[in-house]
Amino acid sequence: MLGEYRIEGRRAAEIAASVERGVGAGDLMPDQVLPPMRELAVELGVNPNTVAAAYRTLRERGVVETAGRRGTRVRSRPASTPRETLGVEAPEGAVDVSDGNPDPALLPSLTEALAVAADRASRAPVLYGAPAVDPGLADQARASLAADGIAADHLAVTSGSLDAIERVLAAHLRPGDAVAVEDPGWGSLLDLVPGLGLRAVPVAVDDEGPLAEALERALAEGARAAVVTCRAQNPTGAAVSAARARELRAVLAARPGTLLIEDDHGHGIVDLPPHSLAGTTEHWALARSTAKAYGPDLRLAVLTGDALTADRVRGRQRLGPGWVSHLLQHAVAHLWASGAVDPAHVARSYGARRDALLAALADRGVTAYGRSGMNVWLHAPDETGAVARLLHAGWAVAPGARFRLASPPGLRLTVSRLAPHDIPAVADSLTAAIRVGEARRYG
Numbered sequence: 001m002l003g004e005y006r007i008e009g010r011r012a013a014e015i016a017a018s019v020e021r022g023v024g025a026g027d028l029m030p031d032q033v034l035p036p037m038r039e040l041a042v043e044l045g046v047n048p049n050t051v052a053a054a055y056r057t058l059r060e061r062g063v064v065e066t067a068g069r070r071g072t073r074v075r076s077r078p079a080s081t082p083r084e085t086l087g088v089e090a091p092e093g094a095v096d097v098s099d100g101n102p103d104p105a106l107l108p109s110l111t112e113a114l115a116v117a118a119d120r121a122s123r124a125p126v127l128y129g130a131p132a133v134d135p136g137l138a139d140q141a142r143a144s145l146a147a148d149g150i151a152a153d154h155l156a157v158t159s160g161s162l163d164a165i166e167r168v169l170a171a172h173l174r175p176g177d178a179v180a181v182e183d184p185g186w187g188s189l190l191d192l193v194p195g196l197g198l199r200a201v202p203v204a205v206d207d208e209g210p211l212a213e214a215l216e217r218a219l220a221e222g223a224r225a226a227v228v229t230c231r232a233q234n235p236t237g238a239a240v241s242a243a244r245a246r247e248l249r250a251v252l253a254a255r256p257g258t259l260l261i262e263d264d265h266g267h268g269i270v271d272l273p274p275h276s277l278a279g280t281t282e283h284w285a286l287a288r289s290t291a292k293a294y295g296p297d298l299r300l301a302v303l304t305g306d307a308l309t310a311d312r313v314r315g316r317q318r319l320g321p322g323w324v325s326h327l328l329q330h331a332v333a334h335l336w337a338s339g340a341v342d343p344a345h346v347a348r349s350y351g352a353r354r355d356a357l358l359a360a361l362a363d364r365g366v367t368a369y370g371r372s373g374m375n376v377w378l379h380a381p382d383e384t385g386a387v388a389r390l391l392h393a394g395w396a397v398a399p400g401a402r403f404r405l406a407s408p409p410g411l412r413l414t415v416s417r418l419a420p421h422d423i424p425a426v427a428d429s430l431t432a433a434i435r436v437g438e439a440r441r442y443g
Contacts, residue, residue: 007035010046015054020063023074030076034064037072060175062194075194083187083402088387090396095417097426098398100234102269102374103416106349107295108340110331117330132314132323133157137333141288141302144267144336150276150286154310156317157324159299161265162188164287164313165227168305169196171312172259172283173224180218180226182210184377184403184410186234186263189227202405205233207371209240212247219251225259226252230274232266232292232373235403235412237354239266239372245275252280259309260284265301268293270372271347278304285309290332292374293341300328350374353415353423360427366434376413380434383409389433395426 005027009015022028034040037055041048055072058064066072090096138155145152158164169179175197181189183202193200201218203210203226210228219226228248231239240248252258260281264274267288278286285305290298303313317323335341354370361368361378368378380386380400387399390411400410411434418426 007040007044009044009054010050012050012053012057015040015044015046015051016057016061016063019054019058020061023063028074030074032074033070034072034074060197062197082191088391088396088399091391094391094394094396095422095426096396097413097415097417098396100375100398100412100414101296101416102292103349106269106341106346106416107293108335110295110298110335113331113334113338113340114327116334117327120330121327126326130323130326132317134326134329134333137302137329137336140333140336141304145286145288145302145304148274148276150274150278150304152304154305154307156303156305156310156313157329158287158301158303158313158317159321159324160291161263161287161289161301162192163299164285164289164301164303165189165261165263166192166196167313167316168259168261168285168303168309169193169198169225171309171316173198177225178218178221178223180215180223181405182227182229182233182238183405183407184235184400185227185405186229187402189263190403190405200405202407204407205236205238207236207238207369208244209233209238210244210248212244212251215248216251219255219258223258225261227261227263228277230262230264230266230276230286231270231272232375234265234373235375235398235400235410236377237370237373237375239270239272240275240277242275245277248277249280252277256281262286263289265289265292266373268341268343269346269350269374271344271351272372279306282306283309285313290335293343293346294332294335298328298332300324300332347372350415353418353420356420356423357413357415357418357427360423361430364427364431366427366431368430370415374414374416376415377410378413378430378434379408379410381409382434383411386411386433390429393429393433395429397430 005022008018037051038048041051065075142152178199178201180203181200182205201223203218204214258281269292287301287303289301368376370376398412
């Protein structure tokens, strides 16, 4: 069952560590079945409850999963193996359209904003005991959120969207709880959920966001939380429409105990309004990140939510980093106040490239998706082969395995590196690589 690898240990922690060492070294492979608890207990000379505790620890850490009669097996993608590793390395001469990065030409210069923040810090240094959230940043965030109809009475600032989502999940859930996630969805989130010892339940999406019936099914199956992307969904480009938002609110209103988390990382690069679900449930949070509009290295997101959620996030921050650097907060406040980014211009730029590629693929009989943001998604039944063929043709695309749980194989392409003259060539290569048309729904 385990080949030559021997699990060792007398205590639960030792047994769990032995399994993790085997997984990390590659001696225990994905989907490999671990011995039944009683069998391993006899082999190690310990109580079966000790092995049960070790297996429980491994499940909570996202290393193994238990699938009824199929037994306990190593996860196909252990939480310690980020999905970003399921990519390709673009060789010299190839165009890398796989990394999800914004177009550097659309990012603002940070020179003035950082200089202003540094000057302010030199004149009035932020010391221990200062408010965690800069009042100026808070005022601007509240005004922006209020303009979109989103309550912002309780704010926190985190180091990006993923940090915000992690803190909110940890504030309310316990290892073993289930979380409804978009499928296909953000690979980092799909890594984070098992990394926290939680279980991901896939929710299919189309151009208008998560399908209401799929979310309802996930909640009926026991999901205690749901993570929804307002717009520029990664990897499909979906954006929640007004009609879909009404359907999703109805589903959530029937289960008010659900923890709702919304990711609005498309703020500043999308011209579609957010149709937020905030406030439909008792506990909720919405995070607005600066990464796509101002650059991934500006690690900051503003989080709003119900009073308890925001308080728990701020409280846990106090026990860790304390706060997000006020230098960054002041810089972002200056960028917002000075209008350093014109969201309409950025949205038009990404939209022109995205729409041109979608149209070129449609002309070639290939259906692809990308309603907002900087990504285009298309199905590819032979995903691995398609990635290899495209790489040979000079295009490095992201394999859909980075973003999928139960949805069909596919490819993600980021348009930020494409020039107008690239569109026909990449469309030809994509068409040749997949050689099939696609259905309209993702999940």
